[in-house]
Amino acid sequence: SAIMYRIILLSLLTLVFATEDGIRIPLKRIHHKSYHDNPEVYLQRSVQRLQQKYGPGATGEVNLYDFQGVQYYGDISLGTPGQTFTVLFDTGSADLWIPSSKCKIWDIACWFHLKYNSKKSSTYQADGRPFSIKYVTGSASGFLSRDVLTIGGLEVTNQTFAEITDPSLMFIWSEFDGILGLAFKSVAQSKENPPFVNLIKQQVVAKPFFSFYFSEExxxxxxxxxxxxxxxxxxxxxxxIKPAKFWSFFMDRITVESQDVGADNVTVIVDSGTSLIAGPPEQIKTINDLIGAKEILGLYIVDCNTIDQLPNVEFHINDVQFNLTGRDYVLEMRRFVFFKVCISGFMEVDLGAPIWILGDVFLRRVYTQFNNGRGSLGFALAV
Known part of the structure; x- marks a missing residue:
């Protein structure tokens, strides 16, 4: 069956590397079909997701759609013996959720994903409180449970997570089974400790921080x-920024070839679950104008032949400058199978406040440490 094939494939391809200092979990990267074939819809849904997640009245609920563009995912296991699942590690949310074996038979989305079965785990503990996540085009719901969670060989006991019994149809095309949130408890729908917080509290992890490296491969x-x-x-x-809800800080400024774009001492959220770099419309328009991008049907289009000549976009953090080149911030997408279009990775989003979201476009260039212990973010040039 397709499910058995995936289980075998995961066991063969997924390697976890232990070192003296900590654990390395390999992440795979894919482009979802909608990312290439419908970039207008993809970017529109990305904007809606960020407004829902960070805008006025935001509930912190997770919107699945933006994850369907560029995905970085890895593997975890739940229960005893372990049941393996592919998840997205998302610094912009704080809950762990997985499809449940209690999915209704008519929920087609559940047919194509691995599902957690509490009856097969000797360490399962019932909770039963309701849980829901919101999508742009619908919602999904389930209930909370507790079990042993294993991430890269590190074991957390009594981890609260959500079993999803009623997923959105959009979930059918996802390459992952669930999401593991890495933000803070204050934005957790479950009101319980996120997995990495429990790794720290149970003294399982060597040091109280984690780091992301993203690449094209x-x-x-x-x-x-x-x-x-x-x-x-x-x-x-x-x-x-206190109190800590998301991984946010004040960035000194953003420039294009040293030219000011009006983004000084701005609030920035680092979100591994967002593909692009998003910011206030006026400032994003300034950046796109300076890099020569032309707006067509809501997309900022760049001449694919000029990528190597595009100006650097510079992010100033503590007077250290991190430069993104055209190769870093331009996304190449297919249109109508054979036609290629190059799109700016800078996306306008109105969150009701001058907030910037640094997604994968930034993280592929800048190696980032998320430090729970120090309450800080660390940035270094990725190689």
Missing amino acids: GGELALGYTDKSHYSGRFTFKKL
């Missing part, structure tokens, strides 16, 4: 340490 989530093979130089650290 894949990536790596390092638990309890930073992987020196993936960055150069020293880290630049910024304290988180």
